[in-house]
């Protein structure tokens with residue numbers, strides 16, 4: 001079954017009792033038992049729920065494995081993996097670029113418990129080999145990363161990590177299973193902020209963990225019930241609905257991102273444009289090899305002052321200033337003060353996360369409108385700069 005067909009048909013037969021084409025929402029907390037301990041496979045909705053189970057089956061199909069567990073948010077999913085596998089003294093390796101919340105949970109929750117965090121450029125295989133040791137439990141990566149869209153060679157990393165017995169965890173939120181299949185590249189666990197492209201409509205918060213090996217999955221599945229950060233059935237139903245158009249959405253997101261990157265590259269005010277589809281992107285060749293498209297995100301460094309950046313991100317017509325990404329409606333974000341503000345300024349500077357970085361999540365609008373909105377904003381900055389000396393001169397003259 002091909003991807004688009006899976007999003008519509010996998011684990012989604014018509015409802016047997018009534019023939020309803022779309023499965024009903026099982027909005028229930030508990031289930032009638034025929035006699036104590038004798039149920040129809042469901043006994044309490046923290047443990048399991050038919051709507052949630054259906055979505056878990058679909059997500060597993062999309063990532064090409066058999067095991068998926070849903071959580072109340074992407075971070076709850078991450079927490080389950082970290083809690084399942086990290087003990088005091090254990091080490092985790094991270095790339096330079098990760099979602100700010102991942103940085104925060106590791107540095108503020110797990111490091112105080114004695115977990116050692118090593119963060120460096122995962123493209124540096126010599127550094128990776130030198131860092132790996134018997135205490136390394138997890139190598140955690142995003143590719144493309146949030147927010148600079150760095151691309152890492154997942155297969156080459158897994159090849160180096162596995163001999164030391166550590167797990168490779170890939171946060172596949174940005175790439176999505178549509179453009180990247182981490183299990184075929186050697187990942188042991190995949191995590192998702194389902195909130196983003198999978199749900200796709202900016203109307204819910206949800207996370208998922210997937211695994212190929214049942215033994216690797218089991219501790220995470222245990223924590224789903226034992227710690228209870230589960231999503232409600234209605235949110236699962238909404239994700240099932242959103243998923244049905246995923247291929248169409250992803251194609252449009254990617255098309256829009258490519259058009260925006262092409263328009264920004266070479267623009268006088270775009271100092272650096274981050275988009276894996278650009279031939280100038282350092283990870284372009286790896287992305288071509290390990291992805292089937294370049295994703296829907298674009299970031300760039302605005303060659304301007306902090307004030308100009310603030311004005312630009314706050315005054316776009318179609319790009320709403322807001323956290324998150326991956327929805328049908330375009331979003332614009334200033335990572336330093338928003339998604340990555342939980343990384344202290346000094347650490348951001350050390351990681352190279354500048355205050356002039358802007359992250360774009362084009363939605364499913366028409367590319368012409370999105371490009372025009374951005375180009376217009378950059379032209380406004382240029383016009384304001386051009387008129388500033390004149391205004392200063394007029395003011396000086398008047399004075």
Ligand SMILES: Cc1ncc(COP(=O)(O)O)c(C=O)c1O
Nearest residue numbers: 073074075099146173193195206
């Ligand atoms: C790459 C990535 N992973 C994980 C998360 C966390 O997901 P959630 O916001 O659903 O908790 C985010 C959120 O922005 C993200 O961008």
